[in-house]
Amino acid sequence: xxxxxxxxxxxxFVFLMILPAILTPQVGATEAQQPSFSVGNRWTYKVExxxxxxxxxxxxxxxxxxxxxxxxxxxxxxxxxxxxxxxNHTTMGFNIKSMVYLLKSDLRTVKEDMEYWLKTGExxxxxxxxxxxxxxxxxxxxxPLTEGKKWNVSLSKTETVTxxxxxxxxxxxxxxxxxxxxxxxxxxxxxxGTFDAFVVSYRTSDFIYEQYxxxxxxxxxxxxxxxxxxxxxMMRMKxxxxxLLGPAPLELWVWLAIGIGIVVVAVVAIYIFIRMRKPSxxxxxxxxxxxxxxxxxxxx
Numbered sequence: 001x002x003x004x005x006x007x008x009x010x011x012x013f014v015f016l017m018i019l020p021a022i023l024t025p026q027v028g029a030t031e032a033q034q035p036s037f038s039v040g041n042r043w044t045y046k047v048e049x050x051x052x053x054x055x056x057x058x059x060x061x062x063x064x065x066x067x068x069x070x071x072x073x074x075x076x077x078x079x080x081x082x083x084x085x086x087x088n089h090t091t092m093g094f095n096i097k098s099m100v101y102l103l104k105s106d107l108r109t110v111k112e113d114m115e116y117w118l119k120t121g122e123x124x125x126x127x128x129x130x131x132x133x134x135x136x137x138x139x140x141x142x143x144p145l146t147e148g149k150k151w152n153v154s155l156s157k158t159e160t161v162t163x164x165x166x167x168x169x170x171x172x173x174x175x176x177x178x179x180x181x182x183x184x185x186x187x188x189x190x191x192x193g194t195f196d197a198f199v200v201s202y203r204t205s206d207f208i209y210e211q212y213x214x215x216x217x218x219x220x221x222x223x224x225x226x227x228x229x230x231x232x233x234m235m236r237m238k239x240x241x242x243x244l245l246g247p248a249p250l251e252l253w254v255w256l257a258i259g260i261g262i263v264v265v266a267v268v269a270i271y272i273f274i275r276m277r278k279p280s281x282x283x284x285x286x287x288x289x290x291x292x293x294x295x296x297x298x299x300x
Contacts, residue, residue: 030146030147031144031145031146032143032144032145032146032198032213032214032215033143033144033215034106034107034143034144035107035215035218035219035244036218037067037083037107037218038067039067039068039069039070039083040066040067040243041066041067041218041242041243041244042064042065042066042067042242042243042244043064043065043066043217043219043220043239043241043242043244044062044063044064044065044239044240044241044242045062045063045064045065045220045223045237045238045239045240046060046061046062046191046237046238046240047060047061047062047063047089047091047235047236047237048060048061048235048236048237049061049091049234049235050233050234050235050236052226052227052230052232052233052234053232055232055233059091059092060091060092061089061090061091061092062089062090062091062240063087063088063089063090063237064087064088064089065085065086065087065219066085066086067083067084067085067086068084068085068086069083069084070082070083070084070104071084071101073101073110073111075110075111075133075134075135076135080101080103080110080137081103081104081105082101082102082103082104082110082111083101083102083104083107084099084100084101085099085100085101085102086098086099086100087099087100092119093118093119094116094117094118094119094124094127095116095117095119095124096114096115096116096117097114097115097117098112098113098114098115099112099113099114100112103137106139106143107141107143108134108136108137108138108139108140109134109137109138109140110133110134110137111131111132111133111134112130112131112132113129113130113131113132114129114130114131114132115128115129115130116128116129116130126164127163127164128161128162128163129161129162129163130159130160130161130162131159131160132157132158132159132160133157133158134155134156134157134175135155135156135158136155137155138153138155138175139151139153139179140179140200140211141200141211141213142179145181145198145200145213146181147181147182147183147184147185147198148181148182148183149180149181150178150179150180150181151179152176152177152178152179153175153176153177153179154174154175154176155174155175156172156173156174156175157172157173157174157175158170158171158172159171159172159173177202177204178202178203179200179201179202180200180201180202181198181199181200182198182199182200182201185197185198186199186212188212188214188221188222190221190222190238190239190240191238191239191240191241192217192221192239192240192241192242192245193216193245195212195214195216195217195221196214197212197213197214197221197222198212198213198214199211199212199213200212200213203228204228205228206227206228207225207226207227207228207234208224208225208226208227208228208231209223209224209225209226210223210224210225210226211223212224216245217239217242217244217245218244219242219244220237220239221238221239222236222237222238222239223235223236223237224236224237
């Protein structure tokens, strides 16, 4: 191989090695599009409850979310086509089972049906039933998610609470929230893997809620609840596994590196091919040399 070819290949190799360092701070996922769900999608989380004053874990639990079907839900005179998400949360002393109805068009929450079960001895007994409807539907994620995005919700929340042996109690309140997406992506490591996540948060009078949303899993990889007065952590939920996890898309710098590498290899191959095909003056027939001398214009 010619010295010039070796030099070209060496320079190309060095360039491909430093390309990730040059481009990584400038490119990457800048937005999260709405995920495509189907019946059977499932997410399993590990839940920890903490003492906000000491930071010690005082209870553990699990939460399982699964899309089990589709249904039409009518609120007043409007009918919504929804995914039905079954949620089962279990921790020491109680269990919460719920059906959450998410609007298929934009994943807003239309309705929630929840049952609270208390553990007595070795068995759980029904403690409370709560049915909640939102008008209009509650937008907890505003797709596409982008860094620094903000949106507000203002709606009516109607909740009917029933205790065993008592008549149901229904009340309607106004719900207002201000959602904010963090200005940068956070890299989160949980049992299910390491993910770049958009941090979506909102505040109530008592708490701060944070959801770490990743496009790779179509949902949260981590959720936090903090005490608003001092932002001390009270609850942490981390993704353990999901059947929605797919291969992570290649980042832009990888595609650029591949493209540049292909171009460099092609140029070098053509250069070598031309060098190998080009005849030398030593072996050139005498008649050709004479013709070049007598008729130079034809050989330019």
